[in-house]
Amino acid sequence: MTPAQIPPDLRGRRARDPFWVAASALFNGIQRVRALRTPVLPPVTPVDRTLTTVVREARQEAEDVVSLRLAAPDGRALPAWQPGCHLDVRLPSGRRRQYSLCGDPADRRTYRIAVRRLPHGAGGSLEAHTLAEGDLLTVSEPRNAFPFLPRDRYLFLAGGIGITPLLPMVQAARRLGADWRLVYTGRTRASLPFLDELPADRVEIRTDDDHGVPDCAELLTRAPAADAAIYCCGPAPMIDGVRAALAPHGPATLHFERFAPAPVVDGRPFEIELRRRGVTLRVPADRTALDVLTEYDPAIAHSCRQGFCGTCRVGLLAGDADRRHPGDTDPGSLLVCVSRTSGGRLVLDM
Template sequence: MIPPDLRGRRERDPFWVAVNAAFNGIQRFRALRAPAAPAVRPVDRTMRLTVLEARPEADDVVSLRLGAADGRVLPGWQPGGHLDVLLPSGRRRQYSLCGDPADRRAYRIAVRRLPDGGGGSVEMHGLREGDPVAVQGPRNAFPFLAHERYAFVAGGIGITPILPMVAAADRFGADWSLVYTGRTRASLPFLDELPAGRVTVRTDDEHGVPSAADLLGDVPDGTAVYCCGPAPMIDAVRASVGLDATLHYERFAPPPIVGGRPFEVELRRSGRTLPVPADRSALDVIRDALPDVAYSCRQGFCGTCRTGVLAGAVDDRAPSDQGDDSMLVCVSRATGGRITLDL
């Protein structure tokens, strides 16, 4: 045994020093000879589908059935689900699935043409049978939950997510009703697909603009209210739903800005600084200067408009907006007087 030194420490045994050095050398040699770990590549979840059918459903509304060219089974979906459609122009748009979830060979969506919109609906209306379409999803931000009683409210093209919900409620034998509104009957798609007897159709030209009472009436306790349509209709329903009912809704247009303050947005790469008024989103202002900036839902859930933040603090206004290194310019704002973006 090697004796300890004056501090009680033992001298290192030369044999074990040599063994340890040899072992470390072998490990370093193996590390140098080992193949490099493959680079992590993002998974492409894009599906390349084909337009199986393009069919007019109402004034300025067309439905599109999309399927695989080889007829393969598609991923399943539930009522309330939607597809992200990646258009040839680079635009990304979300459209509610409005077909039959049991049909695993095709997805059906419907689009109202908006000539003064962002161009996505016009591009969608240009698709014809046989055209290729890239999509992602299905995803669901408007889930249909099991209840004994439902009150459905749909405005115009807002019928698209509601339609499979109504079919499911009817199939399950639930107690349900639907109020379906629009400008005219000719503007309302899928009227012929709605079950008879529990649907109230109200059009502005025949009945006038509906009030909250017209849309909802007296909702019994325990009713699940599902609503989709323009912002004023949703706001009216939200204001009239009682405490004993549950409300689920999806907007087809951006919500109004509440409590906004003016600020400036500096676009670093573009070399521009733009004023953002209290009643406009950063996205709307940026689009005036950069018409090709990417966006889609304008409600803070799809993430298409997420932009890097180089300086300034963010007023996060969406559940999916996290951290201070990026922001969803469609809804989030600056907390101070200026924010600098990587645009």
């Protein structure tokens, strides 16, 4: 008897074909097994990487330089860090600044940063110099854009407050048993912080008032060997001079960190359209899109201003981007602190 010949039941429904009944049961069983094997993932929640710290000590280290020692209010251990790390610090006014960690990475109870007072700066250093013991500061967890790599030989070149990221590196090089030298430059000896923490036998102090403005090519001759790793931190002219003086294809490797972004020297004016805000802003040839954006809205997120942290990345809806950082490769977004366009307009998802 075929399914069509089977008489309907009392409700008028025909009997189901046994083949399709079996096939349906098999399919439902497979789906249930798959459901049991598929893990149930918890909802994704953003990770808060900010820390509330309290100033445990504010100490004058040199002319116009103060160090701040920060700790957790309850005394708990702070996240670990390595030489070269920095903190993003949100000052009480809301200003955000980046300061290198210059203490001992083995000390998990405190972070130490140092700030040079800049009377004609944007106000962050002046505000930092008003901080006192007991003041609360919000900081990021340590981040490293200037990593210290194990090598056999080093030359450290510090300019003024540029000693801060190099100080833990010098101590790390000593622990490694490496051959190293440090040349520490500045205006006057009184302006140089942390002199008392440096071993005199491997450190050369060169001040403008005693030795004149340093010649970068001559500084490089202090390297203990031709293949030394060179770590440089200081004002932009010093870094640019060292880069220019270093043999481009020589065995030495250069690692550097700027305290300020490199100037825009070959830019063209362009426009940025903030699509969601319905606003178009003009960016001059010698300024970055981030400069103009923060003037329009000071709350726009940013941090390093040099392209490595990604904090200022925004969606790019249209426009031919001139990308100026190796990490700015996503065609659907843009690092507004460094990348721009050779002309015309960029349409941003803002």
